[in-house]
Amino acid sequence: MATERWARWGVYALSLVVLAVVWQIAAAGSGLLLASFTETMARLGELISNGELPEALLSSGRIFLTGLVLSILLGLPLGLVFARFPLVTAAVETYVYGLYAIPVITLVPFILAGIGFDFRAKVLVVVLTAIFPILISAMEGARSVPGRLLDVAHSYGSTERQLWADVVIPYTVPYAVTGIKQGIAGALVGTIIAELFLNATGVGDLLIRASTNFDSAGALAVTLVISVIAVSLMGVSGVVERRFAGWREGLSG
Amino acid sequence: MTTRRTGTGESAAGGRPVSAPAGQGSTATEAVPLPGEPSSAPQAVPSGRARRERRRPPNWLLRLLTGVLILVLWDLGARMLESPFIARPLGVAQAVPEVFASERFWQDAWATIGSVVYGVLIGAAAGLVLGLAMGRIKLVRWFFTSYVSALYTLPMVAVVPLMTIWLGYTPETRLVAVALSAFLPIVVTTADGSRAIPKEYLDVARTFRARVHNIWFGIALRNAIPYLIAGLQLAIARALVTAVAVEFLAGVPGLGYSILQQTRSFQQNEAFVGVIVLTLFVVAARALLTVARRRFLPWYGR
Numbered sequence: 001m002a003t004e005r006w007a008r009w010g011v012y013a014l015s016l017v018v019l020a021v022v023w024q025i026a027a028a029g030s031g032l033l034l035a036s037f038t039e040t041m042a043r044l045g046e047l048i049s050n051g052e053l054p055e056a057l058l059s060s061g062r063i064f065l066t067g068l069v070l071s072i073l074l075g076l077p078l079g080l081v082f083a084r085f086p087l088v089t090a091a092v093e094t095y096v097y098g099l100y101a102i103p104v105i106t107l108v109p110f111i112l113a114g115i116g117f118d119f120r121a122k123v124l125v126v127v128l129t130a131i132f133p134i135l136i137s138a139m140e141g142a143r144s145v146p147g148r149l150l151d152v153a154h155s156y157g158s159t160e161r162q163l164w165a166d167v168v169i170p171y172t173v174p175y176a177v178t179g180i181k182q183g184i185a186g187a188l189v190g191t192i193i194a195e196l197f198l199n200a201t202g203v204g205d206l207l208i209r210a211s212t213n214f215d216s217a218g219a220l221a222v223t224l225v226i227s228v229i230a231v232s233l234m235g236v237s238g239v240v241e242r243r244f245a246g247w248r249e250g251l252s253g
Numbered sequence: 254m255t256t257r258r259t260g261t262g263e264s265a266a267g268g269r270p271v272s273a274p275a276g277q278g279s280t281a282t283e284a285v286p287l288p289g290e291p292s293s294a295p296q297a298v299p300s301g302r303a304r305r306e307r308r309r310p311p312n313w314l315l316r317l318l319t320g321v322l323i324l325v326l327w328d329l330g331a332r333m334l335e336s337p338f339i340a341r342p343l344g345v346a347q348a349v350p351e352v353f354a355s356e357r358f359w360q361d362a363w364a365t366i367g368s369v370v371y372g373v374l375i376g377a378a379a380g381l382v383l384g385l386a387m388g389r390i391k392l393v394r395w396f397f398t399s400y401v402s403a404l405y406t407l408p409m410v411a412v413v414p415l416m417t418i419w420l421g422y423t424p425e426t427r428l429v430a431v432a433l434s435a436f437l438p439i440v441v442t443t444a445d446g447s448r449a450i451p452k453e454y455l456d457v458a459r460t461f462r463a464r465v466h467n468i469w470f471g472i473a474l475r476n477a478i479p480y481l482i483a484g485l486q487l488a489i490a491r492a493l494v495t496a497v498a499v500e501f502l503a504g505v506p507g508l509g510y511s512i513l514q515q516t517r518s519f520q521q522n523e524a525f526v527g528v529i530v531l532t533l534f535v536v537a538a539r540a541l542l543t544v545a546r547r548r549f550l551p552w553y554g555r
Contacts, residue, residue, distance in 0.1 A: 011395035019400070033419060091315040095323060101536045103490070105410075105497045106509060106528045109516035113338040189408040189494070196410065197501050203411075211414035211502075219415045227407040234406050 035217030043217035044224070052206065053225065060202035063119065064191040067126025071183055075131045076176055079138025080168070089143070096139070100132040104190065108197045117198035122191075125198065129190030130183040137179025141172035174244040181237040188230055337519065344522035345529075352526040358511070362527070365500065365507035366534055368424065369492045372431025376492070377485060380436045384443025389473055394444065401440050409434040409491060410498045422503035427496055434495040435488035439481065446480030447473035479553045482546045486539045493535055 020037050027036030035043065047053040082088050082096070108125060115121040145168055153167050195204025203222060210218035324342040331339040352358050387394040387401070413430055420426040447469075454472050463471070497509030504510060508527045515524035546553060 008391075008395050011392060012399060015396045015399060087309060087315065090312045091319040094316055095319060098532075098536075101490075101539075102528065102532045103493050103497060103535065105494050105501070106512055106531055108501075109513045109524065110340060110521060110528075113516045113519075113521065114334060114336055185406075189410060192408050192410045193494075193498070196414075196498070207411065207414040208502075211417055214418055216415070216418050219418060223407070223411055223415055226411045227403050230406045230408065231403050 032214060033216060035220055039217045040220045040224070043215075044221035047206070047218065047221055053222070056202045056206050056222075057225070057229075058202075060191055060195055060204070063122045063126060063194060063202070064187055066119075067123045067190060068130055068183060068187040070123065071127050071130035071134055071187065072180060074127070075134030075179070075183070076138045079135040079176075079179075080142050080172065082135070083139040083142035084168070089139075093139075096132070096136060100136065104128045105193050105197070108193060112198055122194035122198055125194035126187050126190035129193070130187035133182035133186055134176070134179040137175045137182070138172055141175025141179075142168055144175075145171045174241075177237075177241050177244040181234070181241050184233055184237055185230075188233070192226070338516075338521055340521040340525040345525045348520075348522040348526055352523050358508075358527075361506060361508045361511045362530055364424070364505075365493075365496050365509055365531070368427050368431055368507070369489065369496050369534075372428050372496070373435040373485065373488050373492050375428075376432040376435030376437075376488065377439045377481075379432070380439025380484070381443050381481065384440040385447050385469060385473060385477065387440065387444040388447030388477065389469060394448075397440075401437065401444075405437040405441050409437075409495045413495065413498045413502055416499070417503050422505065424505050424507075426503060427499040427505050427507070430495045430499050431492045435485075435492045438487040438491060439484045442480040442484030442487070443477045446477030450476050479546060479550055482542050482550075486542055489538045490535055493531060497531075 023037045027034045027039070044053075082092055104125065107128065111121050111124060115124065149167050149171065150163070153163050158166065192204065195202045196208065197204075200208040203226060206222045207219060209215070210222065328342050331341045383393075383397065383401075387397055409430065412433070416426050416430050420429060450472055454476075455468070458468050458472060496507065497512075499505055500507045500509035501513055508531060512524045512527045515521070515527075
């Protein structure tokens with residue numbers, strides 16, 4: 001399989017080279033509209049060295065992190081509580097899924113009119129995009145604890161509190177991790193939406209300015225950076241998720 | 254093979270099946286299906302009280318009461334903020350007949366929903382081809398995998414400004430953006446589906462000297478169908494977000510743009526009818542796909 005691994009990496013490398021070449025050639029023929037690979041990299045260097053990009057990433061990152069942390073802090077306990085009490089589950093389930101279906105982007109104009117475009121409003125957008133997968137995964141996790149485990153816990157006279165600490169919460173952890181991963185993806189979208197459509201600040205401001213100035217090198221550079229950040233975030237949370245998935249299989253097997 | 258079959262099983266308390274509708278457990282950007290259920294039949298966490306089979310109100314009543322509670326909280330919240338610029342439940346209900354009677358509303362709704370439908374069809378057709386090729390041919394998979402997964406992970410909203418540079422501020426930009434955001438989840442899911450073929454199928458196919466096209470279209474494509482349906486459910490939600498984003502940014506006429514305009518001219522209630530219609534569209538489209546899967550592929554579970 002060693003040769004196959006080499007072949008695979010060879011093709012990966014080739015695909016990157018092909019992209020750079022095709023990009024460079026396409027750019028040469030299209031003038032201002034499509035900046036070439038080298039121009040984009042030069043613009044990226046410029047945006048970093050004049051401090052615009054780091055500053056934008058910092059301000060967008062603050063919104064992203066605050067929204068994500070709030071979503072986790074609210075979503076996990078709410079999900080557990082919703083799943084724990086059958087009455088509550090029956091009452092809220094439909095609405096949780098219903099609210100999750102609302103395209104958050106359509107709510108942005110209402111948030112703009114009702115609350116404004118400050119930090120709080122932006123964090124609200126991020127929470128709206130991130131909280132539902134987290135909440136729903138916690139619900140699913142707590143609800144799918146095998147009866148077997150609960151029976152054993154009951155047989156050994158476990159109290160309500162012990163039942164939570166030793167069975168329900170540990171069992172829910174892998175689900176919660178998956179939910180948080182999806183929450184991160186949601187929060188990324190939410191951050192970009194908030195930064196583009198409330199008032200344009202941070203990364204959104206860079207993108208909008210590049211777009212209105214037909215600065216395709218700038219827009220490409222910023223989009224590339226966002227893409228790298230998104231891929232790294234999802235990659236890391238994927239690794240964490242897989243570790244916990246093993247745990248889950250161990251538990252249910 | 255768990256294409257988001259989540260939460261199978263019975264709630265111990267009510268004996269009511271608690272099932273997340275397929276496809277609903279997915280955000281616009283989630284990359285991986287929700288956790289599959291463990292092998293043994295899972296149960297809800299039975300609380301002490303529930304175990305004693307206490308009599309409880311029927312579910313429809315609970316749901317109704319929660320609905321009323323949500324509306325009351327919404328109204329109270331709007332009152333507390335003391336802002337006239339917030340939609341209120343009664344106001345929205347009153348606005349419905351007027352909005353539905355206006356021709357403009359239906360034109361806008363069709364502009365947005367139509368572009369999502371066409372865009373998803375175009376994206377799905379193209380995505381199916383690349384997905385199938387990536388699933389079956391190693392070289393193709395290796396070549397495209399980094400681009401597909403990078404673009405799949407990148408929120409499409411971030412690409413919208415670039416697209417307006419390249420394609421201008423037109424409805425065609427919306428269609429292209431929508432098609433692209435539908436294309437990626439379809440490629441990813443179809444590639445997974447056409448790759449994850451049980452080995453026995455391929456062995457049997459080889460034994461019977463099946464041609465390549467038999468393996469591709471007879472086995473790989475069929476195996477990918479449930480994945481494709483999951484991909485479509487993801488694609489529709491993502492595509493709608495992208496469509497609205499283009500309308501906001503480029504001022505392309507459609508329901509998203511008219512929501513923006515109405516909230517600017519203090520017609521919050523009218524605008525909210527648009528949000529409801531778009532939400533219902535997504536819910537209905539996903540439900541239709543779930544129904545189709547259950548009807549035509551009953552062996553893939555609920």
